[in-house]
Amino acid sequence: MPSHQSAKEEIKRAADIVQVIGQFVQLKKAGKNFVGLCPFHAEKDPSFTVSSDRQMFHCFGCKKGGDIFAFGIDYHGLTFPEALKDLAERYNVQITDKFSAIEEKKKSKLRETLLKINEAATLYFQQALSKTAIENPAADYLKKRAISNEIISEFRLGYAPDKWHGIVDYLRRHKIDLERAVQAGLIIPKKGGGYYDRFRGRIMFPILNLRGQVVGFGGRVLDDSLPKYLNTPETPVFHKGEFPYGLHASFKAIRQKGIAVIVEGYMDLLALRRHGLDEVVATLGTALTDQHIRKIKGYAKEAVVVFDPDEAGRNAALRSLPLFLNEGLPARAVVLPDGHDPDSFVNTKGLPEFLKLLDSASSMFDFFLAQKLTQDDSDIEGKVHALKEILPVLSQLRNAAQRSLYVGRLSERIGIKEEVVLSELKSFKQNRSGDAPERGLKDRLKGRKLDKKIGDIQLLNLLVHHPKTITGLMDSGCRDLLSDDTASKIVEVIFDKYRREGQFSPENIEDTLDNDDVRIRLREVMVADSIYSDQEVKQAVEEIREKARQKRLSDSVAEVKGDPEALNKMLLSKRRAQISY
Ligand SMILES: [Zn+2]
Known part of the structure; x- marks a missing residue:
């Protein structure tokens, strides 16, 4: 039987990471990669990237990433042996049991x-x-x-x-x-x-x-x-709020229809399924969690949440709005007529009536507004109170058009001028601790193509995307050009591996890196595009070699400054080097 390392390799060859991750995350093609909303952190714009070429994933937001096994470990909460076993079973690869650490x-x-x-x-x-x-x-x-x-x-x-x-x-x-x-x-x-x-x-x-x-x-x-x-209480295999109930049975229908109907109870879900509505999950009698939504958005483009008409149901609806906004999953809300839950509603009125109700669902935000403004908001106190509750939610909307639409609606509804709402919103945002705007994913994936001046990014990009350049770079002293330790560490490991084995591939480097920052850095270079076209590679190597030579010379000049004769000699050879180039 093969060792676990070879089983790992065999699984990697047999499995397609895009297909495996695509079962749980909706992926879109973007250049040579696939991108989607990250299942590990809240985000509205995709920075979760899966590379088919590299058979790896990387999130530019939360920096989680790795190979197909790392995904199993992070997404399903598995240990490495479990992730290995899981994939080995699926792809019919034999594994031994003698590999894992005792813990x-x-x-x-x-x-x-x-x-x-x-x-x-x-x-x-x-x-x-x-x-x-x-x-x-x-x-x-x-x-x-x-x-x-x-x-x-x-x-x-x-x-x-x-x-x-x-x-x-x-x-x-x-x-x-x-x-x-x-x-x-x-x-x-x-x-x-x-x-x-x-x-x-x-x-x-x-x-x-x-x-x-x-x-x-x-x-x-x-x-x-x-x-x-x-x-079931918390156990090593059960974590409250991790899975919506029924997703294992409904994920196909949800992906097919693009919509997930979210109800509260088990019986609600079963009643709807009995009437033929398959794209439904239940929250297990607990409030919706961000984890629920993250799982659901792996399949759905939109969610419709059906709330019971009681106080608890309404409050649950209000609390869920920020979650949906944070996770970037468009959501609508329906409150059933008094005295009904989905179970009783669909059983007495039938599925067509229930579907009509779903169609009439308003966006979660409108629902939120309507609910927040039902209290007596005719006096100034009431208005200020309502505004205070809504601003945090409004400020989370990244889409400017959507935001201005909601500001307009809010001002109309509450009877406060739009300018006033806007300036309140502005000052609310300024008062929040400013998180630096993230750079667009597109830029990051492009490997910052515009700047071709030789630096850490360029050298790493060259080695990872054009591994053959290693022969021209290894003896050039190019490591001295690197300004940060993570880049230097990666280059060191690459050179080491090449010296020992006469070859290297970026995919096999990650395991030998013992530091998270370094691994993250390597993954980002790997999923990025190549900065240089095939035609430009040779010249780039020449430039790096020359730059390294210049650097060596000026370093020596600094060393011999106190010795006029040595300095003279040095300057002369430096000038010659420049001329020859
Ligand atoms: Zn992430």
């Missing part, structure tokens, strides 16, 4: 165990749901809501019987380590020893990640008792 191995072993226990628990809950009605009120509950068997099996719904030792006994029978089941959040240790079931008398909704594994559970009561929802 990493322990971590991935634990996660693997917890996922297995979750899987066993899912089967237990599914079996319980298939039992006769006396033992199993959940079946009746789902039947009343017309949830079909197809949906029950697609979403792997189950039932946690109303017992204290239901799953405890089941896991024990299956020889599962109960301490691990505690870590998976399924059972709870008793004070006097022993364990009891966490989920009792609830319909169980397994929460699947995008790789189809059960990472946790949501349990919903069958009556009006509290808490209505009970979720």
